[in-house]
Amino acid sequence: MEGIVSLRPSTPRVSFHFPKFPSSRCSIPSILRSPMADQRICIRAQQSDSKDVSSTLSPFNESEENALKIKEWEVGRFRDEIASSQGIRIRRRPPTGPPLHYVGPFEFRIENEGNTPRNILEEIVWNKDVEVSHMKEKKPLFSLKKALDNAPPARDFVGALRASNLRTGLPGLIAEVKKASPSRGVLRENFDPVEIAQAYEKGGAACLSVLTDQKYFQGSFENLEAIRNAGVKCPLLCKEFIIDAWQIYYARTKGADAILLIAAILPDLDIKYMTKICKMLGLAALVEVRLVHNEQEMDRILGIDGVELIGINNRDLETFKVDISNTKKLLEGKRGQMICEKDIVIVGESGLFTPADIAYVQESGVKAVLVGESIVKKSDPAKGITELFGKDISCNFQ
Numbered sequence: 001m002e003g004i005v006s007l008r009p010s011t012p013r014v015s016f017h018f019p020k021f022p023s024s025r026c027s028i029p030s031i032l033r034s035p036m037a038d039q040r041i042c043i044r045a046q047q048s049d050s051k052d053v054s055s056t057l058s059p060f061n062e063s064e065e066n067a068l069k070i071k072e073w074e075v076g077r078f079r080d081e082i083a084s085s086q087g088i089r090i091r092r093r094p095p096t097g098p099p100l101h102y103v104g105p106f107e108f109r110i111e112n113e114g115n116t117p118r119n120i121l122e123e124i125v126w127n128k129d130v131e132v133s134h135m136k137e138k139k140p141l142f143s144l145k146k147a148l149d150n151a152p153p154a155r156d157f158v159g160a161l162r163a164s165n166l167r168t169g170l171p172g173l174i175a176e177v178k179k180a181s182p183s184r185g186v187l188r189e190n191f192d193p194v195e196i197a198q199a200y201e202k203g204g205a206a207c208l209s210v211l212t213d214q215k216y217f218q219g220s221f222e223n224l225e226a227i228r229n230a231g232v233k234c235p236l237l238c239k240e241f242i243i244d245a246w247q248i249y250y251a252r253t254k255g256a257d258a259i260l261l262i263a264a265i266l267p268d269l270d271i272k273y274m275t276k277i278c279k280m281l282g283l284a285a286l287v288e289v290r291l292v293h294n295e296q297e298m299d300r301i302l303g304i305d306g307v308e309l310i311g312i313n314n315r316d317l318e319t320f321k322v323d324i325s326n327t328k329k330l331l332e333g334k335r336g337q338m339i340c341e342k343d344i345v346i347v348g349e350s351g352l353f354t355p356a357d358i359a360y361v362q363e364s365g366v367k368a369v370l371v372g373e374s375i376v377k378k379s380d381p382a383k384g385i386t387e388l389f390g391k392d393i394s395c396n397f398q
């Protein structure tokens with residue numbers, strides 16, 4: 001693949017080609033030998049007959065602020081490069097050209113795929129990046145750390161799922177409090193999060209998942225907080241697109257007992273780091289992999305120590321396609337053995353509507369399910385749970 005660099009000096013325009021990324025992307029040497037370094041060399045070579053060019057081109061002569069911008073830009077490119085070596089196609093931010101001062105008097109631009117997200121997941125992540133940076137300005141980490149002292153205690157999310165599985169002989173239910181989604185639109189007009197949460201608890205849910213993303217799911221942290229403060233005993237998963245460790249602290253201050261980490265967005269190092277933060281805060285981390293076309297994500301996550309809970313999302317968040325039929329294939333053989341050895345709880349997520357769906361994922365090795373649409377749409381969500389499982393799983397019943 002070739003990238004094109006255009007230099008637009010006040011004098012004649014110069015443009016030339018350079019290899020955009022080295023083909024092998026995983027080794028450290030390829031990272032150290034960054035495309036940026038190649039560009040610098042090219043630019044210097046192109047400009048070598050003009051006077052004093054190397055000094056104006058060198059970032060080391062820029063002001064500190066410019067040098068910082070350049071570093072940030074380079075770090076962003078390295079991060080995307082590392083992510084891409086792990087099969088992650090989601091870019092954390094819209095691609096931008098390097099800071100203008102990178103080449104001194106020249107305007108420097110890389111032609112890229114444009115600043116349009118490639119799919120809905122990438123769009124959500126780009127929006128989240130802006131949203132989180134605003135939130136961080138309002139509540140810096142040190143103030144969140146102080147607020148942790150007043151947060152309600154974290155409860156055992158994974159323990160509740162295991163206990164429910166033992167009690168009912170069926171997968172433990174994580175019932176989702178979700179008003180809307182980009183793929184299904186508004187699911188419930190008359191939406192009272194606390195009422196729904198209480199109905200789920202009454203119906204036998206082991207845990208709840210509360211959407212907090214506002215823009216795409218019409219959720220909120222207020223909903224999470226209200227459910228926690230209403231005295232609902234089921235442990236709560238904060239269903240958010242986490243791209244920054246700050247969000248984990250924030251979720252905890254709002255009463256979350258677990259958070260979601262999406263393998264399609266986060267490179268291994270982020271997952272390792274964030275899992276450790278969760279442990280430190282007493283939170284469970286549900287690490288989500290996609291079922292559709294994706295064994296690589298499962299293998300990546302199985303290779304990370306300390307992961308206790310893996311969700312297999314039957315919906316591909318890039319295309320919205322739902323398919324549960326590969327669950328069995330993904331969980332058999334060596335992977336199944338590893339899951340057993342590590343005592344990992346597998347959660348089947350999305351697109352589950354009938355007792356037959358539940359039976360199928362259970363036979364495949366799933367010990368818990370995450371369900372939204374099929375129960376949140378019901379006028380009585382507690383009854384919806386009984387219909388979904390084909391039997392009453394509430395505590396009162398047994």
Ligand SMILES: O=P(O)(O)OC[C@@H](O)[C@@H](O)c1c[nH]c2ccccc12
Binds near residue numbers: 176288313351370371
């Ligand atoms: O409503 P459903 O099809 O039962 O799906 C629930 C849940 O799995 C889904 O909302 C979900 C799974 N992973 C996510 C990540 C972000 C937002 C939402 C999700």
